[in-house]
Amino acid sequence: xxxxxxxxxxxxxxxxxxxxxxxxxxxxxxxxxxxxxxxxxxxxxxxxxxxxxxxxxxxxxxxxxxxxxxxxxxxxxxxxxxxxxxxxxxxxxxxxxxxxxxxxxxxxxxxxxxxxxxxxxxxxxxxxxxxxxxxxxxxxxxxxxxxxxxxxxxxxxxxxxxxxxxxxxxxxxxxxxxxxxxxxxxxxxxxxxxxxxxxxxxxxxxxxxxxxxxxxxxxxxxxxxxxxxxxxxxxxxxxxxxxxxxxxxxxxxxxxxxxxxxxxxxxxxxxxxxxxxxxxxxxxxxxxxxxxxxxxxxxxxxxxxxxxxxxxxxxxxxxxxxxxxxxxxxxxxxxxxxxxxxxxxxxxxxxxxxxxxxxxxxxxxxxxxxxxxxxxxxxxxxxxxxxxxxxxxxxxxxxxxxxxxxxxxxxxxxxxxxxxxxxxxxxxxxxxxxxxxxxxxxxxxxxxxxxxxxxxxxxxxxxxxxxxxxxxxxxxxxxxxxxxxxxxxxxxxxxxxxxxxxxxxxxxxxxxxxxxxxxxxxxxxxxxxxxxxxxxxxxxxxxxxxxxxxxxxxxxxxxxxxxxxxxxxxxxxxxxxxxxxxxxxxxxxxxxxxxxxxxxxxxxxxxxxxxxxx
Amino acid sequence: xxxxxxxxxxxxxxxxxxxxxxxxxxxxxxxxxxxxxxxxxxxxxxxxxxxxxxxxxxxxxxxxxxxxxxxxxxxxxxxxxxxxxxxxxxxxxxxxxxxxxxxxxxxxxxxxxxxxxxxxxxxxxxxxxxxxxxxxxxxxxxxxxxxxxxxxxxxxxxxxxxxxxxxxxxxxxxxxxxxxxxxxxxxxxxxxxxxxxxxxxxxxxxxxxxxxxxxxxxxxxxxxxxxxxxxxxxxxxxxxxxxxxxxxxxxxxxxxxxxxxxxxxxxxxxxxxxxxxxxxxxxxxxxxxx
Numbered sequence: 001x002x003x004x005x006x007x008x009x010x011x012x013x014x015x016x017x018x019x020x021x022x023x024x025x026x027x028x029x030x031x032x033x034x035x036x037x038x039x040x041x042x043x044x045x046x047x048x049x050x051x052x053x054x055x056x057x058x059x060x061x062x063x064x065x066x067x068x069x070x071x072x073x074x075x076x077x078x079x080x081x082x083x084x085x086x087x088x089x090x091x092x093x094x095x096x097x098x099x100x101x102x103x104x105x106x107x108x109x110x111x112x113x114x115x116x117x118x119x120x121x122x123x124x125x126x127x128x129x130x131x132x133x134x135x136x137x138x139x140x141x142x143x144x145x146x147x148x149x150x151x152x153x154x155x156x157x158x159x160x161x162x163x164x165x166x167x168x169x170x171x172x173x174x175x176x177x178x179x180x181x182x183x184x185x186x187x188x189x190x191x192x193x194x195x196x197x198x199x200x201x202x203x204x205x206x207x208x209x210x211x212x213x214x215x216x217x218x219x220x221x222x223x224x225x226x227x228x229x230x231x232x233x234x235x236x237x238x239x240x241x242x243x244x245x246x247x248x249x250x251x252x253x254x255x256x257x258x259x260x261x262x263x264x265x266x267x268x269x270x271x272x273x274x275x276x277x278x279x280x281x282x283x284x285x286x287x288x289x290x291x292x293x294x295x296x297x298x299x300x301x302x303x304x305x306x307x308x309x310x311x312x313x314x315x316x317x318x319x320x321x322x323x324x325x326x327x328x329x330x331x332x333x334x335x336x337x338x339x340x341x342x343x344x345x346x347x348x349x350x351x352x353x354x355x356x357x358x359x360x361x362x363x364x365x366x367x368x369x370x371x372x373x374x375x376x377x378x379x380x381x382x383x384x385x386x387x388x389x390x391x392x393x394x395x396x397x398x399x400x401x402x403x404x405x406x407x408x409x410x411x412x413x414x415x416x417x418x419x420x421x422x423x424x425x426x427x428x429x430x431x432x433x434x435x436x437x438x439x440x441x442x443x444x445x446x447x448x449x450x451x452x453x454x455x456x457x458x459x460x461x462x463x464x465x466x467x468x469x470x471x472x473x474x475x476x477x478x479x480x481x482x483x484x485x486x487x488x489x490x491x492x493x494x495x496x497x498x499x500x501x502x503x504x505x506x507x508x509x510x511x512x513x514x515x516x517x518x519x520x521x522x523x524x525x526x527x528x529x530x531x532x533x534x535x536x537x538x539x540x541x542x543x544x545x546x547x548x549x550x551x552x553x554x555x556x557x558x559x560x561x562x563x564x565x566x567x568x569x570x571x572x573x574x575x576x577x578x579x580x581x582x583x584x585x586x587x588x589x590x591x592x593x594x595x596x597x598x599x600x601x602x603x604x605x606x607x608x609x610x611x612x613x614x
Numbered sequence: 615x616x617x618x619x620x621x622x623x624x625x626x627x628x629x630x631x632x633x634x635x636x637x638x639x640x641x642x643x644x645x646x647x648x649x650x651x652x653x654x655x656x657x658x659x660x661x662x663x664x665x666x667x668x669x670x671x672x673x674x675x676x677x678x679x680x681x682x683x684x685x686x687x688x689x690x691x692x693x694x695x696x697x698x699x700x701x702x703x704x705x706x707x708x709x710x711x712x713x714x715x716x717x718x719x720x721x722x723x724x725x726x727x728x729x730x731x732x733x734x735x736x737x738x739x740x741x742x743x744x745x746x747x748x749x750x751x752x753x754x755x756x757x758x759x760x761x762x763x764x765x766x767x768x769x770x771x772x773x774x775x776x777x778x779x780x781x782x783x784x785x786x787x788x789x790x791x792x793x794x795x796x797x798x799x800x801x802x803x804x805x806x807x808x809x810x811x812x813x814x815x816x817x818x819x820x821x822x823x824x825x826x827x828x829x830x831x832x833x834x835x836x837x838x839x840x841x842x843x844x845x846x847x848x849x850x851x852x853x854x855x856x857x858x859x860x861x862x863x864x865x866x867x868x869x870x871x872x873x874x875x876x877x878x879x880x881x882x883x884x885x886x887x888x889x890x891x892x893x894x895x896x897x898x899x900x901x902x903x904x
Contacts, residue, residue: 049871052779054706055738058731059721067695067702068731074701095878096728103699159699163686173686209684224657234656251684313655321653328649339642346631350624558649566641570634 047085048072078161079199083109105153125153128269133276146229149220156216162198165205175201210248210257214239217258233316238309240408242550243531249408250423261289261308299535306543323548327555331562338509338567344493351495359500360596363603367592370606377595380588387444388585394437395564401430402557431532438525441517448474475506476515482508485601502600513568520560527553706738706781711766713805714742716812729879732841738780741787743799744852745839755788758857761798768798771858786857804830841876844868 048070050056056068075081086092087109092100106126108119129135136150137143144150166176175197183193206213214236220226222236239245239258247255261281264270272279280289286304290296296303307317314321371377380388401420404413405427420426452470456462461470471477486508491497501507506514527549530537534546584590596603681694683701692702709715714722722742723733741761748754762769762784772782787798811818811826818826843851847868854864866872 046871050732050735050875053735053738054702055720055780056731056735057721058734059724061724064697065695065721066731067698069702070700071703074703095875098728154697154699157699159701161683161685161701165686209686211682211684215681227657237656311656312653314653315655324653328653331649332646335645336642339638343635343638346635350627350631555649558645562641562645566638566645570638 043072043085045085074161075159078159079202080159081195083111087111105157122153125267125269128264128267132264132269132271133273134269134271149226149229151220155219160207162202163205163207163209164198164201167201167204171205206253206257210253210255211251213257213259214245214248233309233313234311235309238311241311242308243405244308246405246408247423250404250414250417252423255423256295260295296535296538300538302541303535303538303543303546306538306546310547319544320547320551323551324555327551327559331555331559334559335562335566341490341493342567342570345489348493348495359600363596363600364593366606367595367603371592376587376589377592378588379584379590379595382588383447385585385588387440390440391437394433394440397433398430398437398557399561401426401433403561405430406554406557431528434525434528434532437521441521441525476511478508478511478515482511500600502604503598504601504605505599507598509567509571513563516560516563520556523552523556524560527556707763707783709737709741709763709785711761711763712741712785713801713808716808718742729841732879735780739782739785740852741785743788743801744786746835747788747799747801747833748835749790749799749833751835754851755790755799757789757792757796758786758852759789759796759798760784760857761787768796774859774863786852799833801833804833840880842873842880845872845876847873 051068051070052072054069058066060066080088088103088105088107089100090104090107106121106123108121108123111120112118113120130137134151135144136147163173164175166172166174166179168176168178175194180190180193180197183197184190187193208216218236221232222234224234226232227234240249244255244257248257259268262271262279264272264278264280272282274281276282277284279285283304287299287301290303290306291299291301307320310317310320312321312324367377400416404410404417407413414422417423417426420429452467452474456466456470481504485501485503488497488499488501492500530541530549531546531553537546537549584594590598679694680691682689682691690703693705695702708720720737721734722737723730726733744755744758760769760771760782761767764783768787768789769784772784774782789796790799791797807826808830811830815823839851845868850868854867855861859867
């Protein structure tokens with residue numbers, strides 16, 4: 001639900017329209033006034049007579065924009081709703097307000113702490129802060145270097161707003177009217193009941209959304225100059241690259257934000273340095289911090305060596321840098337040469353040699369004859385087409401549920417993710433699709449092996465050596481001829497030779513793509529399962545193995561998608577003369593012209609077969 | 615015909631090959647930049663904050679820097695003002711119709727230190743001309759209307775209801791020729807000149823700037839309307855009821871509460887009367903020259 005008082009009428013408001021909007025706004029405002037979250041309005045001094053105007057502002061000589069506006073609707077939706085203006089702005093006691101001091105959040109305000117009827121104060125926060133890494137002074141009171149960088153109340157907090165939670169039967173955001181009705185049966189003041197309900201239930205879950213918490217911490221820790229001054233690493237970007245950070249960006253309130261790991265149990269203000277033995281992230285305490293009932297409850301102590309803030313900085317994280325470097329080199333080393341050659345191949349298509357054209361004409365006639373004789377040229381059998389279709393579906397699902405997670409800040413990411421149920425649904429779909437891919441892959445291998453065994457039986461072969469020979473003889477296993485084809489092709493695209501490569505039934509490109517699956521699927525599968533079952537993984541592997549697994553999974557996924565998107569799909573539908581709507585994917589039949597162009601060697605085989613027949 | 619066909623096929627082929635080539639080269643370039651960018655220290659190469667970062671933040675806050683407040687069952691986007699504790703919700707609708715704002719901005723008052731925020735607050739619903747401009751120096755306007763702040767055209771009285779504090783999508787303007795065809799005070803010449811003047815700002819010398827400023831502000835009066843001219847119980851400068859304010863609201867605007875508040879500010883400025891020059895400067899019309 002959008003906050004009704006924040007409807008911006010925009011710049012195209014005509015008077016009549018604006019009048020209508022104003023009426024609507026007034027009506028909505030009235031609704032808001034009646035709305036459950038509006039609780040107390042304490043303005044005995046009538047400060048809002050002036051401060052309710054949005055234009056009450058000035059610019060200081062230093063260029064600071066000072067706004068004196070108070071959004072009363074928003075103000076009344078938070079725990080400060082019962083505090084009078086003077087409760088905080090205590091030194092403002094005359095009009096005009098003269099040299100008002102900054103508000104001291106630790107002062108005693110004019111509200112009674114209900115359990116003991118004493119005046120309320122945030123003073124205890126000072127003690128927690130003083131004992132934390134955010135204290136601007138050392139234990140003996142000496143100001144630290146760059147003490148001005150250390151946070152004051154307003155650096156982390158703006159005025160809090162209630163985030164009530166309904167816990168009647170099921171937990172969800174908002175006020176439970178049924179729970180309220182239970183209270184108002186006895187308590188006559190509904191305003192107080194709603195305030196009390198919101199006050200308590202806000203504290204039963206995260207009182208600030210994890211995204212706001214991360215943004216708050218990032219205002220300092222995401223600032224490169226700040227990080228340099230204090231010798232800190234980039235903890236924000238590294239956190240946002242973990243599943244924790246990404247889930248948070250997608251709106252998960254269950255994923256841990258900075259406070260969940262770094263803040264003490266008694267107060268979020270008890271933030272301690274990683275070198276402090278009392279800190280939750282102190283190496284010896286990490287295991288206990290991660291291994292809680294709400295988080296990785298069955299994880300082994302090895303999880304402690306998982307580095308949440310690892311990046312690919314060669315000095316700080318040489319292992320992660322090495323893994324990243326390997327995949328960057330692998331990805332670019334595979335794709336860039338192929339793409340370069342493919343683009344050159346496309347250019348070569350503009351200027352085909354006459355010699356090649358003549359050969360193509362001859363072979364096309366041959367292939368057409370065979371096609372006429374056999375009712376088409378079957379290239380892929382039914383089971384292969386079925387497996388290919390299965391692979392497409394699973395691959396697309398994996399991309400759609402995986403890539404938003406890889407690029408969570410992209411504007412398209414939440415849109416796609418929401419199609420699969422957002423952060424609570426998409427990861428499950430991703431895992432199901434991943435398992436399906438692994439099962440399909442295993443099924444494919446079993447089919448191949450069964451075929452090999454049948455073939456061996458027919459030939460009366462047995463034993464390991466024969467198995468190896470039979471497997472190496474499979475059509476998708478690269479042969480010496482493929483290397484020769486590659487050389488011919490390179491010469492052709494560089495205009496060094498007029499001769500086109502005459503590929504057999506499978507070209508070296510197709511074999512490379514096919515064998516790529518034997519690298520990519522197991523790698524993605526194994527790393528995916530390790531990350532999925534992170535707690536179990538830590539019983540067999542050290543925590544840092546999950547850092548490696550994450551990197552392998554994320555880099556390999558990009559390699560796979562890039563290969564499919566830039567090499568496979570353009571190679572299938574992007575070549576001149578090949579229709580994007582080729583029906584080969586459905587009926588498995590290839591046109592004679594395409595067969596000649598792509599597998600001239602196979603057509604030459606028709607020629608020889610015809611001679612033998614004759 | 616066949617030659618034509620051949621040529622069009624060739625052209626199509628060139629287009630086809632070019633399209634795919636550009637697509638693939640672009641994708642490969644992006645991939646390379648992205649992948650190489652994933653390695654190394656994420657902080658390396660990031661610039662330091664500018665020295666006037668705070669001012670810069672303040673400027674950003676007034677333009678497009680917004681934050682989302684996630685509150686479970688509802689969320690909203692609001693401008694982020696550095697160091698501001700209270701929630702803002704949103705900015706007010708900007709005035710597109712008044713050319714004064716092109717130079718002076720929407721927060722023009724800055725010299726009278728205690729009053730300036732109040733005066734800026736009145737900018738929400740009162741145009742500059744009401745207090746600062748006269749068609750004739752000696753004749754104060756006695757008819758007022760509302761101008762749509764988007765179109766700049768005269769419009770009917772907006773609904774002035776509780777809860778919409780000063781944001782009516784329109785501003786009060788002084789009217790001329792009210793008996794026959796009431797219109798806002800004619801400042802067309804000044805407006806056109808000001809627009810041209812702004813364009814040529816970099817090519818005029820200081821003397822020319824003074825002359826230009828004088829011309830633009832030639833209808834501005836030395837002593838603008840004071841707070842107490844409207845907020846008094848005897849003779850209000852602005853006819854609140856005729857402008858659409860309810861009887862209750864009109865009465866409130868001249869009530870003891872408001873009048874007393876205004877008097878307090880006047881009392882506060884009494885010492886300034888001892889410094890006529892400074893006082894005059896504090897009330898002078900053009901706050902900032904372009």
